[in-house]
Structures are given as C-alpha cells and as structure tokens.
Amino acid sequence: MSEQKAIEVCGVFFSYTSTSRWVLEDVTFAVTQGTVNVILGPNGAGKSTLLHLILGRYSPMEGTIRLFGNPMTAHRRAHLSRLIGFVPQREFIPFDFTVFDYVLLGRTPYLGYIQLPGEKDRRAVWTTLERLGIEKMWDRQVTEMSGGELQLVLIARAVVQETPLLLLDEPTAHLDLANKKRVLHILRTLADEGTTVVFTTHDPASAAVVADAVMLLRAGRLLRWGSLEEVFTTENLSRTYGIPLRVTRIGAHRVVLMD
Amino acid sequence: MSDLHPGIVHQEQRFRRQLVFLWVGLLGLVGLSMLLGRYPRPYWLSPKQLWTDPLALQLVWALRLPRIVAALLLGASLAAGGLVLQMVFRNPLVEPGFLGVSQGAAFGAAFSILYLGGSVILIQVSATIFALCGLGFSYMLARHLHYGGWILRMILAGIAVSAFFAAGVGLLKYLADPLTQLPEITFWLLGGLWSTRWRNVMAVLPPTLLSLILLYLTRWRLNVLVLEENTAFSLGVWPNGERAGMIFLSVVATAAVVSLAGMIGWVGLIVPHMARRVFAPDARYALPASMVLGSMFTLVCDDLARTLTGGEIPLGIITSLLGALAFILLMTTQRVRARA
Numbered sequence: 001m002s003e004q005k006a007i008e009v010c011g012v013f014f015s016y017t018s019t020s021r022w023v024l025e026d027v028t029f030a031v032t033q034g035t036v037n038v039i040l041g042p043n044g045a046g047k048s049t050l051l052h053l054i055l056g057r058y059s060p061m062e063g064t065i066r067l068f069g070n071p072m073t074a075h076r077r078a079h080l081s082r083l084i085g086f087v088p089q090r091e092f093i094p095f096d097f098t099v100f101d102y103v104l105l106g107r108t109p110y111l112g113y114i115q116l117p118g119e120k121d122r123r124a125v126w127t128t129l130e131r132l133g134i135e136k137m138w139d140r141q142v143t144e145m146s147g148g149e150l151q152l153v154l155i156a157r158a159v160v161q162e163t164p165l166l167l168l169d170e171p172t173a174h175l176d177l178a179n180k181k182r183v184l185h186i187l188r189t190l191a192d193e194g195t196t197v198v199f200t201t202h203d204p205a206s207a208a209v210v211a212d213a214v215m216l217l218r219a220g221r222l223l224r225w226g227s228l229e230e231v232f233t234t235e236n237l238s239r240t241y242g243i244p245l246r247v248t249r250i251g252a253h254r255v256v257l258m259d
Numbered sequence: 260m261s262d263l264h265p266g267i268v269h270q271e272q273r274f275r276r277q278l279v280f281l282w283v284g285l286l287g288l289v290g291l292s293m294l295l296g297r298y299p300r301p302y303w304l305s306p307k308q309l310w311t312d313p314l315a316l317q318l319v320w321a322l323r324l325p326r327i328v329a330a331l332l333l334g335a336s337l338a339a340g341g342l343v344l345q346m347v348f349r350n351p352l353v354e355p356g357f358l359g360v361s362q363g364a365a366f367g368a369a370f371s372i373l374y375l376g377g378s379v380i381l382i383q384v385s386a387t388i389f390a391l392c393g394l395g396f397s398y399m400l401a402r403h404l405h406y407g408g409w410i411l412r413m414i415l416a417g418i419a420v421s422a423f424f425a426a427g428v429g430l431l432k433y434l435a436d437p438l439t440q441l442p443e444i445t446f447w448l449l450g451g452l453w454s455t456r457w458r459n460v461m462a463v464l465p466p467t468l469l470s471l472i473l474l475y476l477t478r479w480r481l482n483v484l485v486l487e488e489n490t491a492f493s494l495g496v497w498p499n500g501e502r503a504g505m506i507f508l509s510v511v512a513t514a515a516v517v518s519l520a521g522m523i524g525w526v527g528l529i530v531p532h533m534a535r536r537v538f539a540p541d542a543r544y545a546l547p548a549s550m551v552l553g554s555m556f557t558l559v560c561d562d563l564a565r566t567l568t569g570g571e572i573p574l575g576i577i578t579s580l581l582g583a584l585a586f587i588l589l590m591t592t593q594r595v596r597a598r599a
Contacts, residue, residue, distance in 0.1 A: 057492055081495030088487050094349045095485060095540035100267055108483050108494040114476040116543060126263050138264055161494070 004069065006165050006196040007031040007054055012063035014053060022220050023049050027063070029215050029225040031198060033164070036191045038207040039200040041217035042241050047200035048089065050217065051167050054198070056080050067165070081109035085158035089169040091150070096141040099134070099153050100125060106160035128160040132186060148179030155186060166190065168199035172206045184210045204237060204245075204256040216240045228254070274544045277537065281551040285331075288558055292327050293319050295562050302566060321456070329455045330561040331554040332467050333516040334526055338553025339474055340509035341527025342534065342546055346481050347502050353413065354528035355390075355513045359420035361524070363393025364517040365447045366424040369431040372443050379462040379518075387466075387514035389424070394510055396420045450521035450575030452561055463515040470512035471550065474505065478542040481505060485540075523575050525582025526553055532589050556581075 007030065014024040023046045031037050039047045052058055054065060056072055065072045067083060075083065085106070093102065107121040129135040134152050137145075142153060151171060158166055171187070172180045188210045191197045201207060207214055207228075214232060215225040218240050224231050232254050237245045244259045294304045298318055308315045337355065344353045355361055367389030371382045400416035407415070428448070435441045446454070474481075483496045484505065491498045513527070534548035560577040 052489060055489065055493055057489055077497065078495050081493060084493060086490060086493035088490050091487050091490060092349075093485065094351055095346070095535065097485075097540050101482075101539060101541045105483055105486065105494065108479070108496065111479065113480070116479055122263055122267065126267070135264070139266060139270075158493075167493075 004033055005030045005066070006033045006068060007198070008064075008066040009050075009054070010064050010066070012053065012060040012065065014049060014058065014060050024053070024060075025220045027217075027220075027222045029222060031196060031213070033196050034191055034194050035196060035212035036187055036210045037196070037198045037213045037215065038211040039198065039215045039217055040204060040207045040240065041200075041202065043202055044219075045217040046220040047202075047217055048169050051086075051169050051198070051200055055084055055086050055167055078109065081161070081163075083163055083165055085161040085163040085166045087154045087158045087166070087168040087171060089173065091154055093142050096143040098139050098141060099129070099145075099156075100138040102142050102153060103129065103156045103160055106157040109161060124162070125156075125160050128156050132156050132159070147174045148176065148182070151175060151179065151183055152186075155183065159190065164194070165196045166198070168197070170201055171199050172201060172203060180206065181209075204232075208232060208254040208256065218242070274538055278544065278547055278551070281548065281555075285551050285555050285558075288555055289327055289331070292330075292558055292562050293323055295566050296323060297566065297569065301569075325457045325460045326452050326455045326561065326565075327558065329452050329460050329463075329516075329519055330558045332460070332463065333452070333520050333523060334530070334553035334555070334557025335471060335550040336467050336512035336516045336553075337523060337526040337557070338530035338534070338549040339471055339546060340513040342531035342542070342549045343474060343481065343505050343509040344527075345531055346485050346542060347505050348413070349485055350413065351532070352528070354525070355510075356421075356522070356524050356527065357414060358417040359393030359397040359424060360390045360510055360513055361393075361517060361522050362421040362424035362428070364390040364514045365522055366393075366427045366431070367514070368447050368518050369428050369435075369444045372440055373431050373435055379459065383463065383466070383515055383518045386518040387511055390510050390514035390517070391507070393420055393424060394506065396423075447517075447521040449573035450523045450578075451564065451571065451573045452520050453565070453571050455519065459519055463519045466515045467512050470508040470515075474508050474512075475546060475550075477505070478546045481542040481546065521575065523557070524579045525586065526557060526578055529582045529585045529589070530556055533585070536589075 009027055009029050012024055012027045013022055015022050027050065039050060041047055053060055067075060103125045104117055104121060107117050107124060110121070111117060126135065129138055132152055132155065134149070134156060137149065142150065145153065155168070155171070171183055175183060184206060187197050187199065211228045213225065213227055216223040216231060216236055223240055224236050232247055234245065234247045237247060237256060246257045246259055248255050248257060294306060295302065296304060298304060298315065304315060309319065341354050344355060344358070345351050364386040367385040367387070368382050370389070371385035375381045375385060397413065397416045397420045400419060401412040404412040404416060406412065428444070432441060432444050435444055480496060480501055483491050483494050484498065484502055488498045530553040531545065531549050534545045534552050538544035538548045557578065560581060561574055564572045564574045564577050
C-alpha cells in the first residue's frame with residue numbers, strides 16, 4: 001500500500017497557446033505516497049506550470065496524469081478539492097481577513113454550496129493552527145504579517161483542507177533561514193504523518209534538507225528524477241542550472257557549492 | 260482535540276448581536292420615517308393622527324410606505340452590489356458607478372423610454388442589459404489598456420465607458436420629446452424616489468429580492484473568490500463561472516433599483532467599507548451588514564430629501580454629498596489596501 005503512487009505523470013507535453021513552443025516537453029515521473037518531493041530547477045524551467053497541471057488547472061496537450069491510480073479526468077472538481085491542497089507562491093489578499101477567518105476558507109471543500117462552516121470546521125482550524133504553532137496569531141490580520149508568518153498561514157489554510165496530497169509553489173522563496181527551516185520542518189512532519197508533499201523551488205539547499213525524491217527540470221524538460229541520493233550529484237545539478245556547481249557531503253548533509 | 264480559543268466564540272457572538280442591533284435600528288428607522296414628512300405640518304406627524312385622520316393614513320400607506328420600501332431595496336441592492344463587485348474584482352475601490360454599470364443602466368432606461376414604449380418591465384430589462392454591457396465593456400477595455408496597474412486601468416476604463424454612455428444619454432435627451440419623454444429621462448440622471456408608488460415597487464421587488472437572497476445564501480463562496488484564482492480552484496470553486504454568476508446577480512439587483520430610482524451614487528462604495536470596518540471583511544457578516552447599513556443610509560438620505568425643504572432635493576445629491584464626506588473620512592483615517 002505504501003508503494004502506491006500518489007501522482008503518475010506520463011509523457012506530458014504542455015504549452016499555453018497552440019502556436020507557442022512547449023513549456024513542458026515529454027515529462028514523466030511518479031510520486032510515492034507519504035514522501036516529500038521537490039521539483040527543482042532554475043527560474044522559468046516550467047516548475048509552476050507542472051504544479052498547475054497536477055492541480056488540474058490545465059490539461060496536458062499530450063500524455064496523462066494519474067492521481068492515486070485514477071486518471072485526472074475521472075476526478076470531479078469537488079472531489080479534487082478533497083484530494084489536493086495548494087499553496088501559491090504569493091497570495092495577495094486585498095481585504096484584512098483575520099488569520100482564523102482566512103484559514104477557515106480551507107474548509108470550503110467540505111461545505112455544501114450554501115452551507116456555512118460550523119463548529120467542527122472551527123475546531124479543525126484551531127487544531128491546525130496549534131499544530132503549526134501559530135495559534136497565538138489567530139486574530140491578527142493577514143494583510144499585516146511578515147513574509148514568514150504569511151507563509152505559515154497559507155500552509156495552514158491548505159493543511160486544514162485535510163487532503164492526502166499537498167502542492168506548494170516556491171514555499172521557501174522569500175523566507176529567511178529560520179523561517180525556511182520552520183517551513184521545511186513542517187513539510188517533513190506532514191509527510192511523516194502520511195501526506196504526500198510536492199513543492200517547487202529554485203534553491204537546491206531547501207531540496208537537500210527534506211527531499212525524499214527530486215525532479216530536476218530545465219527549460220521544460222525533466223533531466224533526471226529519483227531519490228535524493230541518485231539525483232543530487234555534481235554533474236546533474238551543474239547541468240540543471242547551466243553553471244559549474246559542486247555537491248559535497250558534510251556529515252549526513254549534502255551541500256551545494258558554487259565554484 | 261483542544262478547545263477553541265474563547266475569543267473566537269466571543270467574536271462570532273458579538274457579530275451576531277451587532278447584526279440584530281442593526282436590524283432593530285432599521286425597523287425603528289422605518290417607523291420613524293413613516294412619521295417624518297411635511298403633513299400635516301413640517302417634519303412630524305403624530306402617531307395618534309393615523310387613527311383619527313383618514314387622509315394621514317392614506318398618505319402614509321400610499322405615498323410614504325412605498326417610498327420607504329423602495330429606499331430599503333435601493334440601499335440594500337447598491338451596497339450589496341458594491342460589496343460583491345469589490346470582492347469579486349478583489350479590489351476595495353470598485354463601485355457599480357465606477358464601472359459603467361449605472362451609466363449603462365441609465366442609457367438602457369432612456370433608450371427604452373424613447374424607442375420601446377417605456378413600460379416598467381421593458382425599462383428594467385433594457386436597463387439590466389445595458390448595465391451588463393457597461394460592466395463588460397469596462398472589464399474588456401481594462402484588460403486591453405496599456406497604462407498603469409489593474410485598479411487604475413479599471414477606473415480609467417470605467418470612466419471611458421461611463422462617458423460613452425453619458426454621451427448616448429445626452430443624444431437621447433436631445434432626440435426626446437421635450438414635453439413627455441424628456442422629464443422622464445431627466446429623472447434618471449438626478450435620481451430620486453418622489454414618484455414611487457406601490458406599482459413601481461412591486462415591479463422591481465422580485466428581481467431585486469431574488470438576487471439579494473441568492474447572494475446572501477452563497478456569501479461563503481464570495482469569500483473564496485477573493486483568493487488567487489489557483490487557490491480558489493484548489494478549494495473546489497469554479498473561479499470564472501462563479502465570479503460571472505455573482506456579477507450577474509449584483510448587476511441585476513443594481514439595474515432594477517436604478518430603473519426605479521435613477522442614478523444614486525456612492526452608496527455602493529462607502530457602505531461596504533463601513534460594514535467591513537464595523538464587522539469584518541468576511542462576507543458572512545459584511546454582506547448582511549452592507550445590506551442593512553445600505554438600507555439605513557439610503558432611508559436617512561431619502562428622509563432628508565423629502566423633509567428638509569418644502570420642495571424635494573434629488574436623492575442622488577444627498578447620497579453623493581454624505582457619501583463623499585464619509586469616503587474622505589475613511590480614506591484619510593484608514594489604510595485601504597489596494598494594488599495600484
């Protein structure tokens with residue numbers, strides 16, 4: 001059971017318009033349930049697009065994406081929202097919602113069309129806030145938070161959705177080291193508790209800390225994918241970023257150095 | 260599972276209590292408005308007189324009450340429409356009047372008076388269609404402008420489309436029969452409720468009430484539409500379709516009351532801001548609060564319009580005056596978050 005695949009991407013081609021060149025070209029990989037998976041690559045490699053395809057926002061021109069054994073098209077929208085949680089790279093919230101009210105929005109998949117959240121939903125939010133250690137901010141306004149705090153709130157909104165699969169777009173891009181560590185630790189914990197986590201990043205250091213598996217993406221092509229040990233080599237990373245890099249080990253950690 | 264923070268429960272109870280207070284206040288205001296007026300003497304009608312003076316009763320029933328109901332519908336629709344557009348466009352500075360909706364509705368109404376015979380139903384349908392056209396043009400134009408950020412482009416596009424329809428209204432006025440059609444058209448542009456009778460109120464009641472009820476019932480979805488498109492999608496919402504539905508409902512409500520009262524400015528911008536400030540941006544509270552506050556605001560303005568002087572001050576002038584003052588106060592004291 002533990003080896004069942006959460007995501008299977010098979011021979012996927014995608015472009016935003018029919019005339020432009022491929023944004024993704026022949027991408028194939030699979031994601032094992034309950035692991036942390038990192039889509040790693042330079043800016044503009046197609047990482048976010050790949051994430052949006054898995055989210056179901058767009059359909060591939062060619063190839064298939066399967067979620068938990070079933071093709072994407074077999075899942076209805078309402079059902080998808082109970083399978084996949086999504087944390088965008090940035091969330092501009094134009095009104096000053098409180099943290100609690102914002103996170104409560106994550107319960108929407110469990111509400112009928114004209115239903116309001118109830119006691120159970122409020123409890124789920126509170127439990128999630130406590131789990132992420134941000135319950136003290138419950139009445140702060142999301143418009144007045146630092147980047148690190150806001151990232152935790154965005155993650156809380158997706159976690160309260162209680163989905164088996166969590167997608168995050170550049171969750172560590174704007175964070176300082178302490179916040180980065182905190183977010184990565186949360187993602188690791190979620191995966192250890194059974195959630196499948198997939199996130200994109202351009203930062204190899206973030207990947208090296210938590211990844212079970214890594215997909216290296218460059219210019220829409222998947223260069224390599226596999227376990228961290230297999231993929232995280234000097235040669236692979238240098239090819240991905242197009243500059244000479246060196247991967248060394250310090251104790252159990254892999255460190256990427258610029259030459 | 261640990262217990263909820265008591266503050267969360269308190270806050271929800273406080274909001275519900277405040278909403279009840281607002282409703283009570285609105286009812287009191289309605290009662291007061293029935294007695295305000297210039298019969299039998301300026302400003303005040305004693306409630307006792309309703310039992311003794313048949314003319315007083317007749318006047319309250321046939322003239323004041325339909326006008327009060329119209330003011331309530333007008334305020335609730337404009338404020339709810341404003342809040343919905345602000346949330347759907349993710350922009351706290353949007354108002355039906357800014358986006359060509361009001362001018363479009365006025366053009367539709369004038370067009371129908373001139374060329375379609377001017378029955379109440381036809382005026383409404385025509386006002387709604389052109390109001391939707393106004394919004395659609397503004398939105399499309401804003402997407403194609405190559406200047407400024409999203410808010411600025413929306414406002415510029417709205418100005419252009421409004422001016423386009425205003426020119427159309429001007430042309431229709433020029434073509435109109437100065438004795439029969441022109442006064443009717445002029446009425447839209449000033450805005451007011453002095454000619455409102457039960458017949459007019461009953462004509463706009465079904466579309467307005469239906470739209471308001473549907474918006475009220477789906478107000479949780481409105482919260483989700485405030486999020487980025489991909490996030491809303493991941494929560495099981497169909498962003499474009501549900502946005503279009505919400506916009507349609509708010510424009511139907513707005514156009515219906517505009518066909519009744521003409522162009523009434525500022526309610527749709529200022530009342531949602533007040534509602535968000537008193538309650539929270541969460542539409543669970545902000546939407547009903549906008550409806551009630553909008554009704555109260557418009558009713559007070561209409562009471563002033565018909566009571567202050569021996570004649571009648573056009574309602575649009577009073578709402579604009581008070582609305583603009585409130586807007587200046589809000590904008591100088593509160594940090595409004597907008598992506599310019």
